[in-house]
Amino acid sequence: MTTTPCTALITGASAGIGAAFAHHLAANGYQLLLVARRADRLRELATQLTARHDVRCEVFAADLTDSAAPAAIVDYADRQGLPVDVLINNAGLSGKTAFADTPWNALAGEIQLMVTAPTELAHLVIPGMKNRHWGRIVNLSSVAAFAPPGAGLLYTGIKSYVLDTSQALDMELKHHGIHVTALCPGFTRTEFHDVMGTRDKADHLPRILWQQPDAVVAEGWDAVMKGKPVCVPGIVNKISAVAMKPLPVRLGYLLGKTFNPFKNS
Numbered sequence: 001m002t003t004t005p006c007t008a009l010i011t012g013a014s015a016g017i018g019a020a021f022a023h024h025l026a027a028n029g030y031q032l033l034l035v036a037r038r039a040d041r042l043r044e045l046a047t048q049l050t051a052r053h054d055v056r057c058e059v060f061a062a063d064l065t066d067s068a069a070p071a072a073i074v075d076y077a078d079r080q081g082l083p084v085d086v087l088i089n090n091a092g093l094s095g096k097t098a099f100a101d102t103p104w105n106a107l108a109g110e111i112q113l114m115v116t117a118p119t120e121l122a123h124l125v126i127p128g129m130k131n132r133h134w135g136r137i138v139n140l141s142s143v144a145a146f147a148p149p150g151a152g153l154l155y156t157g158i159k160s161y162v163l164d165t166s167q168a169l170d171m172e173l174k175h176h177g178i179h180v181t182a183l184c185p186g187f188t189r190t191e192f193h194d195v196m197g198t199r200d201k202a203d204h205l206p207r208i209l210w211q212q213p214d215a216v217v218a219e220g221w222d223a224v225m226k227g228k229p230v231c232v233p234g235i236v237n238k239i240s241a242v243a244m245k246p247l248p249v250r251l252g253y254l255l256g257k258t259f260n261p262f263k264n265s
């Protein structure tokens, strides 16, 4: 175990699951470095957490679609004397329009935000974790990684990358005292569907499918501390993940094409 207090770097901390992680980790004595684009929200959250839990809480406003952001964040952490012991790669969104109708810049931004930036952040902080013989990395995948791909969306492919890579890194780094967990939530009550423009459709889904972000984080963090490489929170999501994975490829494709509730056409 590293010396306390540990530092947790959380991306996408201005809302939803990232903000829930900030609350959970501050309550457990972690000092925090919060990252997202909306600096006002981050500062408000940092002030609240410091007052409530007496922990150091720094903010760094960054757009993770900018390829310079990961190095700038870790450089800031170093200059602030905040060695990253816990990395929560959480920032993310889903594209709104079909692949062929989406400008390349937007698609490249999705890949940078949810593939390249989290991978680079992990690569930047792992050497320090190795030196300290302790580290935890949480990568936000999704139960979508177990599901058939959705028509025209990069999202399931991106979340499958996150799921697979997290396990590969966990295998590589375990013996250095570093655990990597892919956290795979299902429908979670955050701003995700507002950003995606699918709030109306999402609100028509049965209540039983939904979880609150603090429940996702509590189960996810418990899995992280137990060194589990994959966590699917919630019983409904667990059943869905188990049921969806063994589908024959052709059947999975057909289901994904037919039953995606968020497809636009």
Ligand SMILES: NC(=O)c1ccc[n+]([C@@H]2O[C@H](COP(=O)([O-])OP(=O)(O)OC[C@H]3O[C@@H](n4cnc5c(N)ncnc54)[C@H](OP(=O)(O)O)[C@@H]3O)[C@@H](O)[C@H]2O)c1
Pocket: 011, 012, 013, 014, 015, 016, 017, 018, 035, 036, 037, 038, 039, 062, 063, 064, 065, 090, 091, 092, 093, 094, 113, 140, 141, 142, 143, 184, 185, 186, 187, 188, 189, 190, 191, 192, 193, 195
């Ligand atoms: N909600 C769900 O149903 C669900 C299910 C499975 C997986 N997930 C995953 O969980 C993660 C968190 O999503 P959420 O549900 O908490 O959504 P959310 O409430 O919309 O929060 C997304 C966070 O990502 C940040 N973000 C988005 N684009 C960014 C950018 N370019 N640069 C920096 N930060 C950026 C946002 O901050 P700013 O806008 O301030 O930058 C915000 O803090 C995502 O990876 C998502 O794919 C969500």
